[in-house]
Amino acid sequence: MLYSFAIAGPIAYFCSIHFYMNIPRSSFPRIVIIGGGFGGISLAKKLSKQEVQVVLLDKHNYHTFQPLLYQVSTGGLEPDSIAYPIRKVLKDYPNFFFRLACVSEVRPTEKEVVTDIGKLSFDYLVIATGSETNFYGNTAIENNGMSMKTVPEALNLRSLILENFEQALLTDDLHERDALMNFVIVGGGPTGVELAGALAEIKKGILPKDYPDLDTRRAQINIVQSSDRLLDAMSEKASKKAEDFLESLGVQIWKDTRVTNYDGKHVTTDTDVSFTSATLVWAAGVKGACIEGINGKELLARGNRMKVNEFHQVHGFDTIFAIGDVAAMATEKWSDGHPMMAQPAIQQGKNLGDNLVRLLKNKPLKPFVYKDKGSMATVGRNKAVVDLENVKFQGIFAWFVWMFIHLFFLIGFRNRMVVFVNWVYNYVRFDREARLIIRPFKKDYKQYKA
DSSP, rough: OOOOOOOGGGGGOOGGGGGGOOOOOSOEEEEEOOSSSSHHHHHHHHTTTSSSSEEESSSSEEEEOGGOOOOOOOOSOOOOTTEEHHHTTTTTTTEEEEOOEEEEEETTTTHHHHTEEEEEESSSEEEEEEEEEEEEOOOHHHHHHHSSSSHHHHHHHHHHHHHHHHHHHHHHOOOHHHHHEEHHHESSHHHHHHHHHHHHHHHHHHHHHOOSSOOOOEEEEEEEEESSSSSSSOOOOHHHHHHHHHHHTTTTOOSSSSSSOOOOOEEEEEESSSEOOOOEEEEEEEEEEETTOOGGGGGGTTTTTEEOOTOOOBBOOSSEEOOOEEEEOOOOOOOSOOOOSSHHHHHHHHHHHOOOOHHHHTTOOOOOOOOOOEEEEETTTTEEHHHHHHHEEEEEHHHHHHHHHHHHSSHHHHHHHHHHHHHHHHHHTTOOTTOOOOSSSOGGGGGGGG
């Protein structure tokens, strides 16, 4: 699920002044981790007391709690409440080093990684780069739509949503105004469902107060799902209940419909359904964020994920491992790899930490066994669905369980308190105070005129 890495330019090959990135030489084996997401952080913590040198590389200096990105994009939370400095997470760990870097290539033969700040050798390499948005080769949607995989993307979406309503106030063209207030969310998974529910609550409780001189009742929220039900990875009961919740909030659901094109104004599908919209949010799929050097076809499984064995070793390599969204460990139950969610990444990070210690002590490795703790999604205030192994429930109790679990897995006491206080305030006041255009997202609004 977590980070993509930009391809660095030729400068990455000539950064001799950053020889080994100023990482001191050590008698301990060097384990390089690429990615500070759930898997990378989990692994680093597991190795904290071992006699190894750990170097973590990431293009951001913070860990992002991605399940709550949709709340940033809809003004429910500020980004600093779901992001946490990587250095602070691991500040007390001996022999730990962090470098802010974009990894462009892995050279297995030389046992080194190439980044935009130089090269770094490794004894063991762990790829935990997560996932990135998968547009399935549709460049029109990629260029004109919005995605929500990172904090900057969530802030862009927040700005665009608010700017649309500001612009709607300024036009007398009814078609243009409707397009600016029409939102199309492609993908009926947890991200799409949660975003649609949040937008529907904004329409109901906030827009009429913020824009009394605008007929916000004309605002539309649409979910377009290619399969025959929402949340198709969850139980049918959860799917049906989520659909009922969304419809009660006024969300329009279009099933068995695939979006084929978006030019910035018109959304076309493979059916007779079409939309005129200024905002299309793509939540219809992700793919593994692979790195040059170990991304050959023979190494990749479905979804651009690296093939790994039960010990997390990348196919064909003994000292290169992959965990989390970027890794595809085929099992009898999960033929295409484990779900691209936080829990598999966290569990894989812990298991790999144990296995690296076993490897250094010449002990047999322990195969990974995923403990499925269930799945859940929230649709809005007092509305959520939860599927656990032996029980499934929906409604207000599921909503409280969803909140507790997400608070528990947030990193940092301050973040937990800030999010909790925000949730209580938003619940009592029915408000979202973070609806701020801090960094405007520029779009040519003239193109929306019919």
